[in-house]
Amino acid sequence: MLNILNIIITLVALNILMVAHEFGHFLMAKLFKVKVEEFNVGFPPTIFSFMSGGVKYALNAIPFGAYVKLSEEEGKPESFLTKKNWQKAGIFIGGVALNALIAIVIMCFLFNTGFPKVFLPNISQAEAEGFVSYPLGQALRETFNFLNYVLVQSLLGFKTAFIKIITKLDVNDLVGPVGLFALTSRGFELGWRYGLYLIALISYALAIFNLLPIPAVDGGQLFFLLIGVITRKPIPKKVEVVLDNLVLVALMFLAILVTIKDFRFFY
Numbered sequence: 001m002l003n004i005l006n007i008i009i010t011l012v013a014l015n016i017l018m019v020a021h022e023f024g025h026f027l028m029a030k031l032f033k034v035k036v037e038e039f040n041v042g043f044p045p046t047i048f049s050f051m052s053g054g055v056k057y058a059l060n061a062i063p064f065g066a067y068v069k070l071s072e073e074e075g076k077p078e079s080f081l082t083k084k085n086w087q088k089a090g091i092f093i094g095g096v097a098l099n100a101l102i103a104i105v106i107m108c109f110l111f112n113t114g115f116p117k118v119f120l121p122n123i124s125q126a127e128a129e130g131f132v133s134y135p136l137g138q139a140l141r142e143t144f145n146f147l148n149y150v151l152v153q154s155l156l157g158f159k160t161a162f163i164k165i166i167t168k169l170d171v172n173d174l175v176g177p178v179g180l181f182a183l184t185s186r187g188f189e190l191g192w193r194y195g196l197y198l199i200a201l202i203s204y205a206l207a208i209f210n211l212l213p214i215p216a217v218d219g220g221q222l223f224f225l226l227i228g229v230i231t232r233k234p235i236p237k238k239v240e241v242v243l244d245n246l247v248l249v250a251l252m253f254l255a256i257l258v259t260i261k262d263f264r265f266f267y
Helices: 004-031 085-113 136-168 177-190 192-210 218-231 237-266
Strands: 036-052 055-070
Touching (some): 004 036, 004 085, 085 192, 177 192, 218 237
16 A cells, blocks of 8 residues: 555645646746736635735645636737737747756756666666766756657657557556556655656656647647648637547546556555
8 A cells, every 4th residue: 555645745746747837837928928817726616716916826626737727818918819929839838848847957856866777778677776876967968868768768658659549449558647646656655766756757748748739738739829820820719629629538538548547556
């Protein structure tokens, strides 16, 4: 069974990553003078909320995730809809950038103070014991080399998983929120460095996934913007909403299948 303290640490850490993602959007929206109507931690119903600087901040009852609501009033200078394409892109990228930055900081810290050898690529079982550490400058280089390796492997993994889903409805290569929660909790049971590594890896995975050019995620919104720039005609909002909802339903269906599969991690 999982240790209750590690469960609490994991729940807090994963929520911080998702709140950080939305905070990235929030910061970029503020930078480009877009009105932020709401910043929600968790999902409704609301436990309590308050207004500050014209923004409604809310803590909600479902303690997993976060979301920001931007103004989309037609013709208003503070509306997201009236901003230039590069500003919209900056807002979409803000969440991804903050998740990537968190991963870089944590990984650099670990490479500087003690990175678990077992997670290094192309390392033999005999060499996988203990930790490796480098001076700060080299630790930063090792961080970017390692994250580049993770990026390549993640994209290859997404490709393989996509083919299996389409051809066989096979979700065994995917890990959902329940699986991530269980794996991270077990990581902290092995030691704080292992748990911290998994937190960084999840933050980086969130950044990568959100850059994929599919509707319902930031990468999809960037793709819609790019199409609008190429065709010189924005994609109608109704079309975006329909595509987003269709993909969201598909993702929710996959999430259910993956969640059922992921409960094996608790045993």
